[in-house]
Amino acid sequence: MKRGDLTWGLFAVCFGLCFLVPCSRANAEDQELSPAGVALRRLLEEYDQNRDPRAFAPKFFQLAKQHPEDPAAVDALAWIAANLRRKPESIQAIEALERGHLQSERLAEACRQVAGTLSPSAERLLQRALKESPHAKVQSQACYQLVGLLQEQERLARRLQEQPDQRPRAQQYYGKELTNRLFDLDFKKTERRKEDLFEKMLKSFADVPLAEGTMGELAEKSLFAIRRLSVGKVAPEIESEDIDGNKFKLGDYRGKVVLLSFWGHW
Amino acid sequence: MKRLAGRPFVLLGVNSDSDRAEIKRTVQQENISWRSWWDGGGPTGPIQTQWQVTQRPTIHLLDAEGIIRRKNIEAEDVDAAVDALLREIDGKSGK
Numbered sequence: 001m002k003r004g005d006l007t008w009g010l011f012a013v014c015f016g017l018c019f020l021v022p023c024s025r026a027n028a029e030d031q032e033l034s035p036a037g038v039a040l041r042r043l044l045e046e047y048d049q050n051r052d053p054r055a056f057a058p059k060f061f062q063l064a065k066q067h068p069e070d071p072a073a074v075d076a077l078a079w080i081a082a083n084l085r086r087k088p089e090s091i092q093a094i095e096a097l098e099r100g101h102l103q104s105e106r107l108a109e110a111c112r113q114v115a116g117t118l119s120p121s122a123e124r125l126l127q128r129a130l131k132e133s134p135h136a137k138v139q140s141q142a143c144y145q146l147v148g149l150l151q152e153q154e155r156l157a158r159r160l161q162e163q164p165d166q167r168p169r170a171q172q173y174y175g176k177e178l179t180n181r182l183f184d185l186d187f188k189k190t191e192r193r194k195e196d197l198f199e200k201m202l203k204s205f206a207d208v209p210l211a212e213g214t215m216g217e218l219a220e221k222s223l224f225a226i227r228r229l230s231v232g233k234v235a236p237e238i239e240s241e242d243i244d245g246n247k248f249k250l251g252d253y254r255g256k257v258v259l260l261s262f263w264g265h266w
Numbered sequence: 267m268k269r270l271a272g273r274p275f276v277l278l279g280v281n282s283d284s285d286r287a288e289i290k291r292t293v294q295q296e297n298i299s300w301r302s303w304w305d306g307g308g309p310t311g312p313i314q315t316q317w318q319v320t321q322r323p324t325i326h327l328l329d330a331e332g333i334i335r336r337k338n339i340e341a342e343d344v345d346a347a348v349d350a351l352l353r354e355i356d357g358k359s360g361k
Contacts, residue, residue, distance in 0.1 A: 257328070257348055262319045265283055
């Protein structure tokens with residue numbers, strides 16, 4: 001099965017691009033915008049001319065406050081979360097989503113932007129959305145984005161925990177909340193959380209399509225990777241022919257340290 | 267890898283090249299002394315698929331019990347990691 005251009009594991013492209021590209025456009029439909037939708041579009045156009053997220057955050061907050069029932073409120077708060085990553089406004093916006101919009105169907109679209117912040121508040125929101133949202137679309141997106149968030153946290157945490165002297169620098173870049181999270185990250189616990197999420201994905205969201213394949217297919221591969229291919233597991237047997245056509249097995253080399261190298265071009 | 271001669275260590279490859287004759291030429295030219303499985307040519311062979319390998323080179327490290335100990339290990343970290351696992355074997359045999 002093709003997996004495309006992954007850079008660190010199973011989800012790098014699927015999640016990496018989603019995380020690293022800040023979203024400056026909300027997902028406003030073109031047809032029949034509500035007054036709040038119109039106001040949001042106008043705000044976004046103004047922002048495009050100005051490009052100072054901090055100056056615009058209060059306006060987005062205000063829009064969300066003035067139109068609490070409108071999907072544009074969710075878009076506005078998601079915009080703040082994504083564009084002011086590592087700033088207090090991002091956490092405030094995520095908390096506002098948690099307080100006032102857990103039941104909104106629009107939250108499905110916000111999951112990706114929220115997950116991109118990698119923050120503990122994002123984790124909480126996604127966890128609750130998965131559990132409490134009445135909309136299947138929100139649940140499946142929350143599940144998918146949450147597992148990607150955990151994957152990315154793991155990757156960063158592995159690097160950081162090997163270099164504790166980098167903590168002050170990390171704090172400057174990621175902010176205090178996320179830095180503490182990364183340094184405290186328990187890999188075994190995170191693996192179990194991911195396993196639970198993939199099991200949920202397989203059970204409840206198997207048919208949801210992704211860019212490549214379905215959530216069910218992704219969950220199956222991921223569960224195999226966690227259960228059979230992760231550090232601490234016995235390596236799956238390899239039994240096949242060598243370059244000269246002679247058969248041999250990985251198991252033949254028990255008792256030896258094995259460096260397994262995947263090489264070659266296509 | 268010469269410094270590890272006589273130690274319980276082996277390098278094994280999984281090769282994705284499509285032309286077996288070409289691989290043999292490479293092996294001769296580069297003096298590759300370690301054994302590789304030929305994964306059917308191309309990136310979608312059964313071994314690469316099972317191990318979910320999507321880019322090359324990818325290097326994993328297994329201990330003497332066949333347990334995966336390091337994944338996607340960087341070239342510069344290999345020596346220290348292999349030495350650590352060899353010391354484990356020494357430790358177990360009471361050396």
